[in-house]
Amino acid sequence: MEYNGLNNQQLSAVKHTKGAVLVLAGAGSGKTRVLTYRVAKLIEEGVGPYNILALTFTNKAANEMKERIHQLVGSQADNIWIGTFHSVCLKILMMNIEKIGFKPGFVIYDADDSLALIKRILKDSRYDNNEVNPRTVKYEISAAKNDGYTADDYLTQFNDFDPDEYIHEATAFVFEEYERTLKENNALDFDDLLIKTILLFSKDRDTLSRYQDRFKYILVDEYQDTNEVQYRLVKMLADGHKNIFVVGDDDQSIYGWRGANIENIYNFEKDFPGAAVYKLEQNYRSHQKILDLSNAVIKNNSGRKSKVLFSDAAVGDKPKLFVFEDEYAESRGIATLCVNLQERGENLNDIAVIYRTNAQSRLIEQALVEASIPSKNLSGRSFYERKEIKDILAYLYMMVNTDADLYLTRIINTPKRKIGDTSVAKIAAYAETKRLSMYEALPYAEAVLPAAAAKAVLDFYTMMEDFRLKKDSLSLNDLMALVFEKTGLREMYLQAPTMAEAQGRIENVEELIKNAAEREARGETLEDFLYNISLITDMEREAADEAVSLMTMHSAKGLEYGNVIIAGVVDGVLPHTFSSGTKAGIEEERRLLYVGITRAKKRLMMTAFASRATRQNGFFQQTLSSISSFLKEVDESLYDKQETHAAARMHAEAGIGSSASPFAGFEKPSFSSGANIASPKNKVSIDFAAGDRVQHPKFGFGVVKDISGTGDQTVLSVAFEGYGVKKIFAAIAPIEKI
């Protein structure tokens, strides 16, 4: 095999095939390359692809690895187990689930489903008051589960908690109820996929040794993100042959709040005695000036497995920091930067705007629309989380597993078929007393409901039974089309507030059906289809048009762009106030900035603002902001700072803002609606109607297609010649009726 292009460190890691190996791979240091070559090397040495297990966190990483290994070793790659922790566990559970007391056909409740279940449990309990936030309870339960605790453990531990901590009392109660319901519904949540696999392995030693024996070589990507449960799983499996190869970067550990335990990477050498360690410090992504800044930022974290990134790339521009007056000016400034980059010949696909919180995206998106720069939000709601997708899938799940009460409650009155909450509650109560699933209780509707409601329920039941009868004879495509039509879902989406929304929803469902048909052609059954999509969070969709990418720093991990703009580099946002209470919290925030910086290949731009609207006692107030401490603590020669006059003045008056640098010829962005978008004071008479012809200084002529909202919030969907349909605020957009 050719190892061209691997540097010495990479090569040593690749060739170290026996025992335990830790590869500390800095950002952009070619870790995927090392992983793929390592697998190819194993196969070259005669290891059966069947004996290799590669674990990742994301589907994307798994697919990328699969593809790249395929390029090296061809079809042998198909027999390697490469997948996310969750998908590998799912595969194992599918073959062994009855050994731990679940039934075949179990369903997986996603995060939204879990939350819905927790809400229902709370509502039916004595904790039905405003004092318990279901999200907090969900977080508590998930954290406990990921630390390896059962509901019983939690209850026992609860005695150690401060008895005043009402939330723990509530959680202890909900936790037990939650686990019991999952079992009754023959359902697992995401966390369970891993936990139940561990349970299976500890209960059934034969199964464990079968897998231990099979997986002679185990590889783990992003090891710094493993939590306690994942760590135990890896340890269990690797205990057979002890060939464990992990790749990670402690400096990119940004999921601590989700249970990721950075100690796992620090303890690797203790956990696996005799482990070899390789450091990859040569960066192939960014030029040295970007790396100098990233190195300086991350240096302030303690306890690191210290790495210093370096690059051979030709030196490029120094990173820039632009300071604006407020968030609105910042957003418009970001749009201007994008325009400038475009004018310089940059492809919009090679520009990313990244930020700490999703809330920041709103203003930025608006400003980009104003500047006619197309954008795509990469951390928006993913395909499979959309309501319309979850609705139709819930119908399909019910056909496979009638125990899934949660899905039954989701669909029984969606679309509306006059089966209200009271009727559903009565059915649930009846099912409970008769020890039936809710679905099984439906035929007895007449026993517990008034005639009209009972009829509605029985009609629903008859329809579902009909689907169940047909599910094996119809093609997946026809079955789903039938469900979509017969249930009235299509009709329901058609009634959406705007045509665009209706169309969007229906298109999404049609895309899902198309995808199902493709999968069926590849041999998947309905059950296979449901399992296979249950862990996918987004669907491969045809490459979008040329557009600037918007995303959070968390979703930016693993990606790279020629031009990166990091927005909101101010204290309070980054580091975020909520995480600033502890040293560990601040250090994780610092890693976020580090991740952001190291995404940039050619140009790195950061933006900040001098003041912003914050909430205080429910009221909004302008508060001064200062540039992120993470930048203030590094040498200011590492980046160029440019401040608008207004921002400099505000900082000077407040006595913050360092070495008040003068306004340095930084082009102040000007936009037609420089209006303060948040408070459209100027009452404009809004009298548009669908069909009106309008004129816009940038977009030219257009026709109003749709109107939503009222008063100042009226939004027009206007089809512009050559620009497509744009959504604009009637009150503030510079448009005229013609």
Next chain:
DNA sequence: CTGTCGTTTATTTTT
């Protein structure tokens, strides 16, 4: 049972 209106609440989210 359903639509409307006030109330509440607000990080990050690989699966």
Next chain:
DNA sequence: TAAACGACAG
């Protein structure tokens, strides 16, 4: 600010 939720009247 806005979006999502729950109480309440029709």
